[in-house]
Structure formats: C-alpha cells, structure tokens
Amino acid sequence: MSSLRSFQTSLDELIVMRTKFSTTADELFHFHFHFHRHFSVIWFLILNFIYHSPQCISKSTTTLSIGTYNLWNIMFNWEVRLHHIAETIGKYDIDIAVFQEVRMMTCKDDVAPPKQSCPSQLDPLKWLLPEYRWMLVHSAGTVTPIKSSLGHVLQAEGLGVISRRPIVSSNIIRMRQTSFRDLNKRIALHIKIKMESEKEEHDNFMDIVVVHFSYDPQQQCDNANDIIKYVNDAGLHNSIILGDFNVYDELSPAVGQFVGLPSGYTSCQNMPNDDKISVLGTFHDVWLSSGKSHQQGLSFSNMPTPGPQSRPDRILISKQIQVTEVGLVDHESDYWNHYHTTAMLHRARTVFIASYHSFIRLDGYSCLHDCGPHGSCRCGVCIKGGNHNNCHLPNCSECNSFKFIVFISLSFIVYVMFFILMLSVIRILVVSARFNQNDVIDILGYRCCLFNKQLFQFKFQVFPRRFRIRLISVLKLYNLPPAVVALASLILLCLIFFVSSIVFHEALNVILSILPEEKFPSDHKMIFSRVKLRHRS
Numbered sequence: 001m002s003s004l005r006s007f008q009t010s011l012d013e014l015i016v017m018r019t020k021f022s023t024t025a026d027e028l029f030h031f032h033f034h035f036h037r038h039f040s041v042i043w044f045l046i047l048n049f050i051y052h053s054p055q056c057i058s059k060s061t062t063t064l065s066i067g068t069y070n071l072w073n074i075m076f077n078w079e080v081r082l083h084h085i086a087e088t089i090g091k092y093d094i095d096i097a098v099f100q101e102v103r104m105m106t107c108k109d110d111v112a113p114p115k116q117s118c119p120s121q122l123d124p125l126k127w128l129l130p131e132y133r134w135m136l137v138h139s140a141g142t143v144t145p146i147k148s149s150l151g152h153v154l155q156a157e158g159l160g161v162i163s164r165r166p167i168v169s170s171n172i173i174r175m176r177q178t179s180f181r182d183l184n185k186r187i188a189l190h191i192k193i194k195m196e197s198e199k200e201e202h203d204n205f206m207d208i209v210v211v212h213f214s215y216d217p218q219q220q221c222d223n224a225n226d227i228i229k230y231v232n233d234a235g236l237h238n239s240i241i242l243g244d245f246n247v248y249d250e251l252s253p254a255v256g257q258f259v260g261l262p263s264g265y266t267s268c269q270n271m272p273n274d275d276k277i278s279v280l281g282t283f284h285d286v287w288l289s290s291g292k293s294h295q296q297g298l299s300f301s302n303m304p305t306p307g308p309q310s311r312p313d314r315i316l317i318s319k320q321i322q323v324t325e326v327g328l329v330d331h332e333s334d335y336w337n338h339y340h341t342t343a344m345l346h347r348a349r350t351v352f353i354a355s356y357h358s359f360i361r362l363d364g365y366s367c368l369h370d371c372g373p374h375g376s377c378r379c380g381v382c383i384k385g386g387n388h389n390n391c392h393l394p395n396c397s398e399c400n401s402f403k404f405i406v407f408i409s410l411s412f413i414v415y416v417m418f419f420i421l422m423l424s425v426i427r428i429l430v431v432s433a434r435f436n437q438n439d440v441i442d443i444l445g446y447r448c449c450l451f452n453k454q455l456f457q458f459k460f461q462v463f464p465r466r467f468r469i470r471l472i473s474v475l476k477l478y479n480l481p482p483a484v485v486a487l488a489s490l491i492l493l494c495l496i497f498f499v500s501s502i503v504f505h506e507a508l509n510v511i512l513s514i515l516p517e518e519k520f521p522s523d524h525k526m527i528f529s530r531v532k533l534r535h536r537s
Contacts, residue, residue: 062195063324064165064206067094067528068242068313071121073101073143073157074368076382076518078121080343084335084521086128092329092528096163096193097132100212100244103154104137122160132162138172140212141185148392150357150364159189159210159243168192168205175226179219186214186223188243190230195533206533207236211243213254220246220254221268228257228280238533241283242315244524250294250311258283258316283316286529290326297328299525313527321531329526336519343518347381347511354379355404355507358394366393375515383513398506406503410496417496421489427482 067089072081089097104120120137139156161167173188189210209231213223231239247255253268257280287297298308317323336343354366371382376389379399383389394400501508517523 062204063530063532064193064195065093065095065528065530066208066240066242066315067092067097067526068100068210068244068315069097069526070100070244070313070522070524071102071160072522072524073103074121074154076369076515076520077343077346079124080339080346081335081521082121082125083128083342084339086125088329088526089129092327094528095165096161096208098189098208098210098242099160100210102137102158102160103143104139104156104158104160105154106139106142106156118156119154120160121154122162126162129162132164134161134163134165134167136161136167136170136189136191138187138189140187146365146367146370148364150362150366150393158187159212161189161191161208161210163191163193165193165195168194173209173226173230175223177219178222179214179216182214182216182219184214186212186219188212188227188230190234205238207231207234207239209236209239209241211241211245213244213246215246217253218269220252221257224254224257224268232280237318238320239283239318240315240321240531241317244312245314246312247314248310248312255285255314255316259285282319284319284323286315286317286323286326286531287311287527290323292326297527299328299527301523308525313524315527315529317529317531321533323529323531325530327528329528335521343514344511347514350380351399351507351511352404352407354393354396355399355401355407358396358399359401359404361401362393364392365390366396371515372517374517378510379507381510382515382518383510384515385513398510403504403507410500414493414496417489417492421486421493424482424486424489428486 069085071085099122102121104118106118118137118139122135122137126132126135137158137160139158141158142156145155169192171190173190175186175188177183177185191208191210193206193208195204195206209227211223211227213220227241231241241258245252245255251259251261253261257268260282288294294311297311299313300310301308315326357366365377366380367377367382368380371377371387371390373387375382375384376387376391377383378389378391379393379396
C-alpha cells in the first residue's frame with residue numbers, strides 16, 4: 001500500500017509540473033520524455049517490490065528437452081539421412097541432441113574438445129540447424145578400415161552433442177576396458193548446461209552424461225560402475241544419463257546399477273560399496289516412469305526383419321528431475337517416402353563418381369562401409385542379392401572407364417542438341433509471329449530482345465573474310481528451316497536416350513537394386529523427453 005501511495009504522489013507531482021511547462025512543441029517534447037522516464041522507473045520499483053515480497057515467493061519451473069540417437073555412422077546415404085535427422089530434431093523441438101557412432105577425423109588430444117572439435121558427421125548437421133550454436137564431439141578410438149578400401153577421411157568414431165543451450169563446461173570420461181570380447185574403447189561425455197536462472201546455485205545447472213556401453217554384459221557392468229563412480233565423486237545433482245546402453249533385457253544388470261533391481265534379478269559383480277556410493281540405484285528410467293511399457297519403447301532392430309527387438313536407447317534421470325513428456329520417433333516410412341527420389345539421385349551420383357575413379361585408375365573397394373550379410377558393394381553402392389557379388393574398381397563393368405567416357409560424350413551432345421532445340425523453338429515462335437516490337441511492348445510492358453526478328457538473321461559479313469568460309473561450312477544447318485532443325489534435334493535426342501538405356505543398362509540396375517535396410521534412417525530410433533526442475537525463486 002505504501003508503494004501505491006508513493007506512486008499516486010509521484011503522479012500528482014508530475015501533473016503539477018506539467019502546468020509549469022509552456023505549450024510550445026519543444027517544451028511538450030521534454031515533458032513527455034521526463035514523464036515516461038519517471039513512470040517507467042516507478043513502475044519498475046513497484047514490480048520489483050511485488051516480485052521480492054515474501055508473500056509472493058513461488059516455485060518456478062525450468063524445462064529442458066533432450067534426445068538420444070545412434071547415427072549409424074556413415075551407413076547408407078548419410079548425405080540424405082542427415083536432412084531427415086535435422087528435420088526430426090526441429091519437429092520435436094529438442095534442445096539438446098546427443099549421438100552415438102559419430103564418425104570423425106582423427107585428432108590429437110591437444111586439439112580435441114573442449115578446445116576444438118574434430119571435423120565430424122555433426123558439422124553438416126549443425127549447418128542445417130544454425131540455432132544449435134554449441135557442439136561437442138570426441139572419438140573413442142579409430143575404426144578398423146575395410147580391406148582394400150579406397151579410404152575415407154572419417155577414420156575415428158565416438159560421441160557427439162549439439163545444443164541450443166549454452167554448454168558451460170565439458171569433460172571426457174574414459175571407461176576401463178576389462179573384457180577380451182569387446183576390444184572397442186569406450187568413453188562418455190559429460191556436459192554442464194546452464195539453466196535459465198539468475199542464481200549461481202547447483203540447482204541451476206543440468207549435468208548430462210552421454211554413454212555408449214559395450215555389448216559384452218560384464219563390460220557393461222564395468223561401464224555402469226565407472227559412470228556411477230564419476231557421478232558420485234563429482235557431486236552431480238541434477239543428472240541425466242542417456243545414450244545407447246547396448247542392453248537387450250528390460251532390467252539388465254548394467255541398467256540396474258542406476259535404477260535398482262527388484263529381488264530375484266541378477267545384479268552385476270564387483271558392485272561398488274553402497275556406503276560410499278550415494279547415487280547407486282537412485283535414477284529413474286523416463287520411459288517406464290511415464291507409465292509406458294517396455295514393449296512400447298523398443299528402439300533397435302536387426303533390419304529388415306523381424307522389426308524392433310530391444311530397448312538399448314534409454315534416458316535415466318536423477319530424482320530431482322521430473323518428466324513431463326517422453327516419446328519415440330517412429331517415422332521410417334516417412335523417411336523413405338519423402339527422400340526416395342533424393343536417395344536414388346545420390347546413388348546415381350555415387351555410381352558416376354565410381355566410374356570417374358575407374359577412369360583415373362583407382363584400385364580398391366569402392367563403398368564407404370561394409371554392406372552386411374545381405375548386400376554386395378558395386379560401384380560405391382550396396383546392392384541386394386547376397387554378399388558374394390562384390391567387385392573392386394576399376395573392374396566393375398557397370399562403372400568402368402569406358403562407361404565414364406561414353407557418359408561424358410553423350411552428355412555433351414545432349415546439352416548441345418537441347419540448346420539447338422530450344423533455339424529452334426524460339427525461332428519458330430518469333431519468325432512466324434505477326435506482330436512487331438511495339439506489340440511486344442504493349443503486351444509485356446518492356447522490350448524483349450528474344451522477340452526481335454533481326455536477332456535470327458545471322459550475318460556472316462561481321463567476321464573477317466578468311467573465317468567466313470569455315471563458319472559457313474560448319475553452320476550450314478543454321479540455314480535450314482527452324483522446324484526441320486527442331487525435328488532433327490528431337491529425333492537425335494530420342495536416339496541418344498535409346499542408346500544410353502542399352503549402354504548403361506547394368507548401371508541402372510545397380511542404382512535400382514536397393515537393400516531393404518537402406519530404406520531406414522538408422523537401425524535405432526530416437527527417444528526424446530522433456531524434463532523440468534523445480535526450485536525456489
């Protein structure tokens with residue numbers, strides 16, 4: 001009430017001040033300026049008083065949307081799949097997206113994140129999503145190259161994050177390698193996100209740990225113990241652990257380290273001491289905690305059949321975090337229906353590049369990845385029909401050096417004939433027209449040189465005499481009637497397409513021979529969740 005009285009008093013004083021001003025335009029300007037300035041200050045003081053009054057303290061909620069996705073490295077048309085992934089992230093309004101199986105260039109530790117990110121698959125994805133200003137990638141190790149492969153610059157594989165929330169700090173967690181079954185090195189990424197608040201308390205930060213566990217059960221338990229010990233020793237409060245846990249059962253021993261296992265379930269061996277690890281078994285699976293069943297969250301499939309079989313992709317949250325929404329992106333059919341033409345053009349481009357490699361005499365395996373047990377690599381693309389039809393460049397008949405030379409020659413002829421055809425059509429329309437340039441101006445509103453009849457009355461006299469005879473001998477077809485030239489061009493173009501269908505028949509079959517797996521954006525599905533924190537203002 002005292003603040004309202006002060007406000008009324010200030011208004012009365014301003015009204016009295018107004019009577020002292022003259023009515024000139026300049027004085028009126030100054031009055032309005034000072035009035036609005038004083039009014040803004042007073043109104044700010046009132047709002048500030050109300051906001052900080054003890055009776056008005058309430059709980060504010062800070063929300064965050066997160067998602068995890070296994071990128072499937074560079075399998076099957078990565079340049080096409082990345083557009084689908086970018087659309088999915090934007091469609092579901094995900095603040096922070098984390099990825100596994102991210103291919104990248106090999107970088108030394110002194111240039112690795114957080115100082116500088118190695119060039120990776122996430123670079124074009126970040127370019128498609130410019131609002132995601134923060135990116136972090138780190139390799140777990142190098143990839144074993146395919147025998148006789150032509151090579152690829154992305155020789156390392158690891159984890160990655162893109163975020164439109166500021167990443168305050170980051171750390172690399174190197175997990176122990178205790179199994180002889182899985183020789184792949186495993187890491188985890190820890191990033192700290194600043195939430196929307198003015199107070200510098202631990203409740204204003206979100207700690208996100210990205211994981212990709214081993215496929216060996218015992219190694220999974222050791223991975224889980226490493227993460228739990230790190231979270232406990234670092235004193236992380238608002239923690240989210242998400243990624244590809246590589247588990248196949250609903251309650252596996254590794255995940256049970258985080259969420260706890262009911263009696264009767266087999267737990268991990270060499271579990272940490274409960275007295276020293278306070279976070280053991282205190283996490284929640286967002287999928288199950290939201291009331292959904294394990295079967296509804298199946299996210300991995302050994303394609304093309306029998307479909308989703310397990311739920312390795314999970315999001316685990318600490319008890320201070322509340323789930324508001326959780327979902328599974330299931331749009332495989334939408335991906336292929338939307339990008340079918342783009343994928344086919346990408347395959348055709350790859351076959352053409354393979355023919356160029358044959359022309360320059362490169363020798364080796366032409367695909368960027370292994371085609372699996374159901375496919376063979378020919379001309380840089382995977383084709384169906386088993387894995388016994390592989391061929392190495394330059395010995396593939398569909399994309400040898402002869403096909404490259406023929407394609408370039410026919411393409412040049414097609415471009416020339418198409419230009420002549422268009423020129424002939426314009427000559428037919430213009431020369432046979434019964435209007436002059438003034439009529440064109442009246443119709444179009446401006447002068448168009450293409451409708452000038454004199455444009456098509458070519459005069460060889462503009463050239464020196466010594467060049468006229470040669471030009472006339474070369475351009476004799478130009479003096480033919482335009483209708484004859486157009487018809488001849490059409491016939492020649494049809495003949496070229498007919499010859500191409502015969503010469504490139506094998507190459508077309510390679511382009512159209514698509515594996516069923518190629519119709520999916522990944523062998524995993526993306527899981528996302530919206531969570532919130534509650535704290536006192």
